Amino acid sequence: MNLVNLESVSHAFGPKPLLTDVTLGIGQGDRIGVVGRNGGGKSTLISIIAGELKPDSGRVTHNRGLRVGLLSQRDDFDPAAPVGDLVLSGRAEHEWAGDAAIREILANLLGDIDLTAQAGALSGGERRRTALAKLLIDEHDLIILDEPTNHLDIEAIAWLAGHLAQRKSALLVVTHDRWFLDAVSTRTWEVVDASVERYEGGYAAYVLAKAERARIAQAAEERRQNLMRKEIAWLRRGPPARTSKPKFRINAAEALIANEPPPRETVELLKFASARLGKTVYDLEDVTLHAGGPDAGPVVLDHATFQFGPGDRIGLIGVNGSGKSSVLRLLSGSVTPDSGRVVRGKTVRLAHLSQELAELDPSRRVLETVEEIRKYIQVGKKEWSASQLLERLGFKGEAQWKVVGDLSGGERRRLQLLRLIMDEPNVLLLDEPTNDLDIETLTELEDLLDGWPGTLVVVSHDRYFLERVSDRCVALLGDGRLSMLPGGVDEYLARRASGAALSARAASSGTASAPGGQAVPAGTGAAAETAAGGSNGAAASGLSAKEQRELQKELGRLERQLDRLGEREEKLHARMAEAASDFERLGALDAELREVTAQKEEVELEWLDLAARLDG
Template identity: 55%
Template sequence: MAGRANLLNLEAVTAHVPGDASRVLLDAVSLGVERGDRIGVVGLNGGGKTTLLDVLTGDRPVEGGRVSRVGGLRMAHLAQRDAFPEGSRVRDVVLANYGADHEWASDPRIRDVLDGLGITDIERSTDGLSGGEKRRVALAAALIGELDLVVLDEPTNHLDVEGIGWLATHLIERRCAVVVVTHDRWFLDTVCTRTWEVAGGRVESYLGGYADWIYARAERSRQADAAEQRRRNLARKELAWLRRGPPARTSKPRYRIEAAEALIADVPPPRNTVELMQFATNRLGRTVLELEDATVRIAERTLLDRVTWRLGPGDRVGVVGVNGSGKTTFLRALTGERPLDSGKRVQGSTVKLEELSQELVDLPTGMRVLEATEAVAKYVRFGKQEMTASQVLERLGFPASRQWTPVGQLSGGERRRLQLTRLLMSEPNVLLLDEPTNDLDVDTLSNLEDLLDGWPGTLVVVSHDRYLTERVCDTVVALFGDGRITHLPGGIDEYLRRRESASTPVLSTPAAATPRTSAAEQRAAHKEAARLERRMETLATREERLHQQLAEAATDPSRLAELDRELKDVVAERESVELEWLAAAERAEA
């Protein structure tokens, strides 16, 4: 069929780690992308996923084999890093192929992309954009225009739950082919019709999305186990033959293997909520964390308005909300790091609280990974299961070969995984996780969820990873910007329905109309918003520079501590300024 014509083919393609010919990332790989394919690419960090995408797009030459593309192929590539020309505007990046405004403003597809990604000011300079803003601008540039193939490397980074949902719907409704690397399992399952697994230099192809890939991989593992068992049986029979001579002829064993039954039989039991609740109550008592008549203000905005909220023993709560809604500030209020403006915070006497923040913390750079973990504890208990530090490290992406790596040589993602491992080894009974899925591949995410499933404590998770939130949390609450903590019995689906309903325009009668801001007040608000925007750009630049300095100072603990303190101050100020800017922008448009 012409509609399923091949757009791109790889034939026996080989690629190595740059500068290290002994490490093969792609080993004689052959595969193709057909028109209309939506392919998810999965695999361990460093396994070759980004290399595969760079080979597909031609951004990286191959060391062996051939890449062929159909003539006139219209293709866009969202790379892992977002780099824009110095002094450029958002318009220059996103609308580079369009001249006057009327050439794009009347196109509903372009407006849909800009609105869906929250891009409202196309005249803004790209120099002062935060990492998340740069990502959305680069993604918009990749999605605009008539395309045959879109290649996306981590497009869901920095998008909230709504943004990820919009992107999934957008890609499904488009007619072009898609190849995407992402660690967001819900996104993979929703969008993809085929999955490529990159591992050991090979690329295995599976029909379906994430759930289908997991099933196929489990079935492959079951078959391998069955083959190994048959080999062992043959070895035992051969040994018996040698020991006692030719045996009497016997009937052959009969095997009755049904894949579904075998898989279900090997699945561990679901989380035992009653048992974990009993563990948690024994460890925590009745009082964990409580906010009584609490008010939290950020600049002119009220995050919590006289809220009373209780977190009980064994509660597992997911917190959702748009970017900038105050989720991180809410966690800081729970920990006591951010004092309440009024009201009272109560913490139980037996609470041992730990928080995984979005910022990297100081790590003992003079130690090796296993030593830094065992310095916290050599053993940890998850419910009834006891694990060694080495076992926990392996579950969180540190194989035995990496456990003796000096901490100072770890990448940013590995440092965050080590931070999480040390936190779990300290055996807290209350755990607050702020975006724990950052820099984790799908296998590590699955192992983290498995660990948290058996963790007998109280858990609060802020995450845009819908799959993780729905897997490890029993309750979902939302911050809608109305000063309340809203319980959502219907989970994230209910959150999305409420957000969609709130954004639907409603025609008001003159009697019910909201009083408009005066022209003078609007001009003042515009000036204030512009001033705050410049301040945000300055802080974003400082934040990016501090991240670079942190990476450069990896072997200097005292310098790391100083930079980390400065980074926390900058991040806190930027969040405060962003909320002030939002309030000023609302007044300017009223």
């Protein structure tokens, strides 16, 4: 039996019909992702399903006693209420503290929020995470989520996907995050032209199925046109000609992409980018950078050296607050390093899309605003007009003549991005470019960037977009370095998880055994801070909470470094055993082993020093 049934449901917003005669149902255990253009009716559909909105016509029925949990895009928190009271709904401390599931939700969503703080003091992102934690702590038969990944970093999104996969309740989720859709949904609904098209599988299966439907529709249209031509010819000739019926074959999903070329002609783009940019784009030489200015705020880069070359397409990853936007501002020249230097190529022509959009003239028309930059632009091998590019990014027909002051936040972001591209830069810095963009616009943007020759550095929590437009990933892991990730986002999550596991083991063991054999009290890791609520102020060591956090991050970095050095030691020992009869190779391996051992001893001493400072 379905949990919810919709029968011939219709609803309109003013003169625009959003849903027309929609009939569908949600069964127990269904996991459904909802996609569609912004303003197409997705939020209206889930509001009707949740019972928050009554349709203009039709019937909506819920199972008796159905428990529905809805995360909307708005919240109605009492600004004077403490966060803990809102999230935990009056549960006694021993009740929630003894529940591992609740502790996990708090640690992953509210680990950096003081539970005694008032809701009115929270930022927009913190309010969003608070609402999500409140919903997940309670039990529901049907969970409905409207853009749950907003304000979550890649790590938190991966945790949320895993958490939802383990729950037994039915799930209905609206999101533009395509990786998340694939991770949590087994069916996809597309809200299009006031109807709901249904597909089996997550986002990837939906794309293939939709392409197959389009191919079949195209074949049917070609057959219809052929029949029409034959009918006209028969009318002209008189007696009908005998013809054989065309045969159509339905290809497997893989055949749809069998002859599809790679999304980017990497070699050609690199050659063109090198011609436009020369050899030097950005060289960071021994750079130290704090997020809040010289010696203020957390350390983002600590004597870091890195090179951004012509044609590089780099995805920059890190948790919220790790300093990703600070790195982009460093490259753009809006902030200067505390020490070291940034060498910028002489031919660099930069465009920087920040999270704070530049002010646009509200009285101008959309098309005029773009054409004042340039009327035509060359992207790859094709020339595009301003009007054509506007249409690709969702401004179709009359929308190009809308007044800028009437645009939504997402439309303004698209317009600003297009203005940057029309200026023909050869270096693009994009800070969360996917905010407020629907999936259809995202795919158009990705296609546009595929043909754009130049150096690209993008910061985004949209994992699908990040992996789609970049060729390699670089992470800020809290160690003051820009770390290459050959394994992409999966490697980043694995590194973060291994660091958290080490801290958790140290916290749970009572005492953590230091590399040199010295016992260090537990609670020196980030996990311990979370367990304590993250708001203990000055500890017994006499350090402030901020100093504790900085030392705990550094301790985690050293633990990860020790793990890596330990792995290198083991591999070198194995290789030495294999090369026992090759004395020349054995000597080289022995020299490398001594170097690794010396590095490990230095890191162990540093680890012991930090642990002693935290212990007081």
